[in-house]
Amino acid sequence: DQQVKQNSPSLSVQEGRISILNCDYTNSMFDYFLWYKKYPAEGPTFLISISSIKDKNEDGRFTVFLNKSAKHLSLHIVPSQPGDSAVYFCAASRGRGNTPLVFGKGTRLSVIA
Amino acid sequence: DADVTQTPRNRITKTGKRIMLECSQTKGHDRMYWYRQDPGLGLRLIYYSFDVKDINKGEISDGYSVSRQAQAKFSLSLESAIPNQTALYFCATSDFTGGVNNEQFFGPGTRLTVL
Numbered sequence: 001d002q003q004v005k006q007n008s009p010s011l012s013v014q015e016g017r018i019s020i021l022n023c024d025y026t027n028s029m030f031d032y033f034l035w036y037k038k039y040p041a042e043g044p045t046f047l048i049s050i051s052s053i054k055d056k057n058e059d060g061r062f063t064v065f066l067n068k069s070a071k072h073l074s075l076h077i078v079p080s081q082p083g084d085s086a087v088y089f090c091a092a093s094r095g096r097g098n099t100p101l102v103f104g105k106g107t108r109l110s111v112i113a
Numbered sequence: 114d115a116d117v118t119q120t121p122r123n124r125i126t127k128t129g130k131r132i133m134l135e136c137s138q139t140k141g142h143d144r145m146y147w148y149r150q151d152p153g154l155g156l157r158l159i160y161y162s163f164d165v166k167d168i169n170k171g172e173i174s175d176g177y178s179v180s181r182q183a184q185a186k187f188s189l190s191l192e193s194a195i196p197n198q199t200a201l202y203f204c205a206t207s208d209f210t211g212g213v214n215n216e217q218f219f220g221p222g223t224r225l226t227v228l
Contacts, residue, residue, distance in 0.1 A: 036219075043117070044219045045219070049216065051215075096215050097144070097207060097215060100217075105154060106155050
């Protein structure tokens with residue numbers, strides 16, 4: 001049973017526009033949520049995170065929104081750039097440092113110049 | 114220098130062979146993980162270790178074994194490789210406190226092909 005779901009395998013966006021990547025989770029015990037970015041032939045790299053005590057976290061062009069009642073989070077990238085083209089993984093965990101991350105299947109973002 | 118290194122980076126082997134993938138880290142983290150990535154399936158946890166004497170099975174541990182030789186080293190073995198173990202394998206580490214972002218740090222991956 002998939003606890004972290006990314007239902008869109010791919011997304012194409014024009015350069016300069018907003019990219020919105022979505023993630024749903026089923027385990028109400030999750031309290032930390034992260035987004036990772038992965039380029040081909042490289043390992044995933046951390047992008048941004050949010051804890052369940054917040055509903056929004058920003059870091060430059062990247063913003064993560066958390067809706068606990070809907071068990072849904074989203075990653076907004078504004079403005080999108082060609083270098084943002086990558087696979088984005090949503091991940092969740094219970095507790096801080098206590099349990100492994102559970103990953104979604106990923107969404108491939110293509111930013112078209 | 115990379116903080117999390119994996120060897121080999123690429124490996125082609127035959128069905129039935131024993132294979133070991135190695136991971137080393139210089140981050141001083143006590144927690145280490147092995148994941149595999151398959152197209153369309155994301156990252157799935159194979160085994161994890163919270164310290165040298167601690168080994169835990171993940172979601173897909175069948176057909177794999179691990180050894181935590183030291184705090185900095187965590188190896189993954191396929192005792193008798195089979196073609197459906199063809200995948201990208203990633204090692205990751207994390208701090209026991211979770212760090213600032215509760216994040217894990219990943220190595221560059223090993224591409225394993227089993228013929």
